[in-house]
Amino acid sequence: MKLKLRKYILPVLAVGMTVFSSVAQDVLTIGECREKAIEYNKSLKIARYQEEKAIANQKTARTAYLPKVDAQGSAMYVPGIDEISMPGSFLQTAESAEAAQAGNFSGESNVWNPGLELDLGDITYLSGQLSIELPIYAGGKIRYSNKMADLGVNISKQSYKLKYSEVIEQTDQAYWNVVAMKENVKLASDYVKMLSELQEQMTDMYDLGLVPASEKLKVSVQKNEAELGLIRAKNGLRLTKMALNQIMGFELTREIEVTNSLNHNANLPDFEGGVSSALKNRPELNMLAGKLNLSEYDKKIIMSDYMPQVGVGINHTYSKINQLVDEGQWNTIAAAQVSIPVFHWKESKHKKKAAEMEIQQAEMELSNTRDLVALEVNQVMIQVEEAWESIQIAKKSIDEANENLEETKLSFELGLNTTTEVLNAQAEWQKAQTNLIAALTKFEQLKTSWTKVTGELGYN
Numbered sequence: 449m450k451l452k453l454r455k456y457i458l459p460v461l462a463v464g465m466t467v468f469s470s471v472a473q474d475v476l477t478i479g480e481c482r483e484k485a486i487e488y489n490k491s492l493k494i495a496r497y498q499e500e501k502a503i504a505n506q507k508t509a510r511t512a513y514l515p516k517v518d519a520q521g522s523a524m525y526v527p528g529i530d531e532i533s534m535p536g537s538f539l540q541t542a543e544s545a546e547a548a549q550a551g552n553f554s555g556e557s558n559v560w561n562p563g564l565e566l567d568l569g570d571i572t573y574l575s576g577q578l579s580i581e582l583p584i585y586a587g588g589k590i591r592y593s594n595k596m597a598d599l600g601v602n603i604s605k606q607s608y609k610l611k612y613s614e615v616i617e618q619t620d621q622a623y624w625n626v627v628a629m630k631e632n633v634k635l636a637s638d639y640v641k642m643l644s645e646l647q648e649q650m651t652d653m654y655d656l657g658l659v660p661a662s663e664k665l666k667v668s669v670q671k672n673e674a675e676l677g678l679i680r681a682k683n684g685l686r687l688t689k690m691a692l693n694q695i696m697g698f699e700l701t702r703e704i705e706v707t708n709s710l711n712h713n714a715n716l717p718d719f720e721g722g723v724s725s726a727l728k729n730r731p732e733l734n735m736l737a738g739k740l741n742l743s744e745y746d747k748k749i750i751m752s753d754y755m756p757q758v759g760v761g762i763n764h765t766y767s768k769i770n771q772l773v774d775e776g777q778w779n780t781i782a783a784a785q786v787s788i789p790v791f792h793w794k795e796s797k798h799k800k801k802a803a804e805m806e807i808q809q810a811e812m813e814l815s816n817t818r819d820l821v822a823l824e825v826n827q828v829m830i831q832v833e834e835a836w837e838s839i840q841i842a843k844k845s846i847d848e849a850n851e852n853l854e855e856t857k858l859s860f861e862l863g864l865n866t867t868t869e870v871l872n873a874q875a876e877w878q879k880a881q882t883n884l885i886a887a888l889t890k891f892e893q894l895k896t897s898w899t900k901v902t903g904e905l906g907y908n
Contacts, residue, residue, distance in 0.1 A: 474704045478623050481696060481706075485619040486612065488697030495611045499604040502597075509597035512583070512590045521576040536562045574768045581761040587752030592745045599745070603738040609906035610731040615695075616905055620896040622692040626706050628889035629685040635885065636678040639878045643671040646870065663867040670871050710888040712843075716836050717895060719829050722902050726825045727818060729903025736817055740810040747803035754796040757787040821901075828894065828901045835891040842884035849873075849880040 476484075486492060538556040542548035583590065650664040690700045698704070727733060763781045789796075856873035859865040899905040 474698075474702065475707055476704055478620065478706075478708050481623050481692065482616055482619050484696040484698075485615050488695075489611070489615045491611050492608065492615060495604070495608040499601070499608055502600040502604040506594075506597040506601050509594045512593065515580050515582040518579050518581075519577070522574075524573040526571040526573075536560060571769065574766075576766040578764045579761060581759060584758040584760060586757055587755030589749050589752040592748045592752065596742055596745045596749075599738045599741050603735050603742075606731040606734045606738070610735070613731070613900045613905040617896050617900050619692075619695050621893045622688065622695050623706060623708070624710075624889050624892045625688040626685070626692055627708060627710060627892075628885055629681065629688045630706070631710060631885045632882065633678070633681045633685050635878065635881050636674065636681040639874070640671065640674045640678050642874055643667060643674050646874070647671055650867065659867070666867050666871060670875075710885065710892065712884075712888065714836060714839055714888065714891050717832065717898055719832075722829060722898070723822050723825050725902045725904060726821050729906070730821055730901075731903070731906060733814065733817060733821060736810070736814040740807065740814055743803070743807045743810045747800065747807060750799045750803050751796065754789045754792070756789075758785070760784045825901050828897050832891070832894045832898055835887060835894050838887035839884065839891060842880065842887045845880040846877075846884055849877040853877045 537560075539559040539561055540553040541555050541557045542553050547553075647664075647667045650659060650667050653659045654661060654664045689704055693700050693702050693704065761783050763783070765779045765781070767777055767779075853873045853876075856865055856870050860867070860870050896905070
């Protein structure tokens with residue numbers, strides 16, 4: 449009865465452990481890995497902050513068209529001013545105005561000057577001002593500054609797109625490396641199993657005296673190497689998962705599982721229009737084109753400094769001093785200002801020359817980068833084609849290796865082949881399988897690289 453219970457309970461426990469293990473893992477598609485990598489990547493977050501900063505600068509530039517309103521006020525308190533006292537007296541007389549001016553007085557008149565008694569005490573001074581200023585003409589500086597702010601937003605968006613495509617490419621490469629190592633672990637396990645079966649066969653033949661011990665040892669040595677290869681494949685799988693975890697912001701030892709598999713029916717992408725798409729959509733080129741436009745606007749802003757500047761303003765002021773002015777006074781002043789540069793020792797000419805050199809440099813950088821981008825697109829296209837050809841050759845090699853292995857096994861059983869030839873056939877089979885995995889993995893990674901170099905990998 450106990451044996452029967454054990455017979456049923458053990459499979460149930462095994463299934464339960466399998467379910468628990470699958471629940472404990474994060475099972476991820478390549479799309480989910482992309483999303484997590486984008487969410488975690490710090491370079492992308494910095495690029496997003498730069499974009500938000502550029503948008504804020506754009507809004508700031510728009511305010512230059514609007515009137516600026518400023519208000520200011522002040523108060524001053526002077527305590528305990530001494531009393532001012534001037535005694536009264538009769539006014540003096542003179543023979544003539546000239547004598548009075550000379551200080552020659554002849555007597556006193558009957559006119560009384562009452563004098564002055566002024567007790568100021570504490571004095572409080574209050575003032576306020578409300579001013580409005582509006583630029584009428586600034587030589588185009590405001591307009592060009594706004595255009596530069598618009599370009600700044602576009603350049604920051606292209607910078608984010610570039611970082612985005614780099615993160616996607618990095619994530620895809622790490623993901624397919626995990627898929628490839630899974631396949632390599634399975635292949636290494638199958639190879640060990642194949643050698644184990646051959647080892648059992650050689651042991652039986654040795655026990656029957658059909659083969660010497662050296663032939664049996666050849667298989668054992670090969671099996672030991674295969675087991676070491678399996679250990680290395682498992683460690684490689686752990687390392688590739690760690691690399692993918694790091695990109696997604698997970699703990700390095702977090703257990704994850706990937707769902708995508710290598711596509712054995714790989715098809716070449718459409719290469720037509722790849723270069724033209726890259727020249728139109730690559731963020732690097734769009735950023736350099738924006739830099740060129742910035743240089744052109746910068747030149748225009750420099751020239752605007754040497755054109756007439758016109759502005760108007762209105763000031764509305766209030767002032768009040770106790771003891772001296774009983775009531776506060778309001779005054780309104782309207783003003784206009786015109787500034788015309790006349791002579792600056794050819795300063796504008798030199799600045800214009802420097803700005804033109806900046807434009808030519810930006811044009812050269814853009815032209816050079818366009819050439820490099822076109823070259824990169826063609827290089828990746830050739831790499832994709834080469835990877836696809838490698839897949840076809842690897843498939844053919846697998847068919848031949850399978851046929852060779854079957855023929856060698858049959859001949860060995862008939863005594864026509866040696867153990868070494870069987871081992872070589874199995875090694876060739878394992879090598880052909882490994883080459884196919886490598887070719888399929890490289891093809892998947894290069895497909896992502898193709899969409900990146902053609903500028904089609906960025907976000908919308």
